[in-house]
Amino acid sequence: MTTEEKIFNAARIVFQKKGFAGARMQEIADEAGINKAMLHYCFKNKQLLFQAVFMNAFGQLAPQINAIFNSQDTVFDKITKFTHSYISFVILNPYLPQFVIQEMNNNPEFVMSFMNNGNRPNPTVLIAQIEKEIADGIIKPINPKQLLLDIFSMTIFPFAAQMMVKGMIQISDSQFNEMMEERKTSVAEQIINSIKK
Amino acid sequence: MTTEEKIFNAARIVFQKKGFAGARMQEIADEAGINKAMLHYCFKNKQLLFQAVFMNAFGQLAPQINAIFNSQDTVFDKITKFTHSYISFVILNPYLPQFVIQEMNNNPEFVMSFMNNGNRPNPTVLIAQIEKEIADGIIKPINPKQLLLDIFSMTIFPFAAQMMVKGMIQISDSQFNEMMEERKTSVAEQIINSIKK
DNA sequence: ATACTGTTTAACCATTTGGTTAACAAAGGT
DNA sequence: ACCTTTGTTAACCAAATGGTTAAACAGTAT
Incomplete structure (x- = not known):
């Protein structure tokens, strides 16, 4: 090395x-x-070292997400694949979400410019697809952006707020890990269950 | 003042x-x-000033949550009331969730001791109630703690990761606020929809 | 061997930062 | 009036912290 x-x-x-x-x-x-x-x-200097680390962290997330969001799958399949692969990935990098969120709040201008530079999860295709499947009667009528937000929330939050979660619902580290394993499938089930017609 | x-x-x-x-x-x-x-x-000193601020912030959340969690309502009503009142509250204090989460991660030992000191959302009653309603056939069989985590995730995450959310789904400040207004009711609907038999 | 290149270190420096001191003002009690 | 307590400030201090420098070191070509 x-x-x-x-x-x-x-x-x-x-x-x-x-x-x-x-x-x-x-x-x-x-x-x-x-x-x-x-x-x-x-x-x-510190700033540049930080930027290198941050961009690398963020850069690992975006392409992965886009690959799934822009594939040829159905919405249900995309939700299933996204939650599964994202949770799997974050189990291996448990500090990442909180890190990204924290520095995004403390340094919005830098992050925003970086994101608008193409390096960003882009959900426009998926949103259009959701609207189409609603029109086709496959999905109940809902606000697609709210749906996206629900998906992100349920996958990312438990890791971002790990300490808070452990304290609130009173679970140990190993119980937490078990729950996250379970979530690889349960999150998608929950969401699909609530929007399928 | x-x-x-x-x-x-x-x-x-x-x-x-x-x-x-x-x-x-x-x-x-x-x-x-x-x-x-x-x-x-x-x-x-700085540490004590910080503790005063943090405890005040956290102290505002816990009692409110417990009041709802331990009431006589049904699970569905509790979910509806919790999401509505929590989102309403956080709209007025949008920095609070990220603040609490961030400092909890950076200072786990202090926060944990503070939480174990009684000052903590306590979901044991609600968990038992969920198990009962599952046994009664009102709610589909699910892991109660996963359900709780879903509820927390969908209510808290959008505020904790506000910047990230705005960047990801491309919305302005005012659109964000509109979405949060909508979430006062949509989150509960989404969850109840997915667990009711 | 020697000069030259990129790498690594110990020692140092300037600034920032949390915290202190001592003097000063304002109010309250006697 | 006079003293004591409480509130407030400017000036100061020591430690921490990001950053620099000049010298030493190691490899390589000449």
Whole structure:
């Protein structure tokens, strides 16, 4: 592993755990097992190192989502595939959602410009398809954007608010993991169940 | 308004926007229109000022939720009332969810001790009731905790991830507000629709 | 061997930041 | 009037923090 990779991985860990403001360059250096000056040698400054980490994180999500949203499947199949693959992915990267959401709120202008730069989940195709299936009588009449929001909410929220969830419904780490496994299928079932005619 | 209140309100604004690590004592003082030394005169240090703000924020949520969860209503009525009143409340405090979630992740030990101190939404009664209504054939057989998580997800997530949502489904501030108004009723409908027999 | 290149480090620096101090003002009690 | 308590401020301080520098090191070509 190159030094740059060591730094990047360390930065990912520290930034995702502490956020931009809470992360310390020294802590990243320690985590990477190198000198603090190397951070600046490889990544100029904190802001740029952060951007590298953030864009990488966000960049992993968008294409995956778009691939499913823009496929040839039916709406029901897309919902099933999306929830399953997204939850599977986030189980492996449990800090990602909260990280992205947090930094998006703290740094909206930067993120928005990055998103409008093409690198963004684009649901327009799916929305049109939902409207068509409503017209065809396959799906009950609902607001497509609300449906999308429901899907995102049920898949992402449990991870973004992991601590809160564990505290509220009183479950251990392992119980949480079991529930997330179950959600790989239950979320899609729940949603489809409520919108199919 | 007393000086202490001015500080508290200023602190609430700054902490909710920047988080604990990102907030600056000077900025809070400026926002309150007083000298920085007053912060320490009234609230000892940053940690304690933050705790005051956080506990107040969290303390507003818990009792409201418990009142509904432990009432004499049916499960369907509880879901309807909860989503409606929670969304109404959060529309007036849109920074609250993200703030609570963020600081919970960054400071789990503190929050957990605070929650276990009684000050916590307690869903045990509601869970038992859901199990009963399943046994009675009113509700389809589902995992009650998953149902709770679905409810929390659909109500809280759009506010917690406000920026992300606006960017993803491409809506303006006013469209967002309209959607949240609509969600006061649509969320409960969606959920009840999917679980009623 | 020597010079040259990119890599890595220890020591250092400037600024920011949370926090303190000491003086000052305003109010209240005697 | 005078003293005590409470509220408020400007100036200051020590630690933390992001960032820089100059020297050492390692590999490579000459």
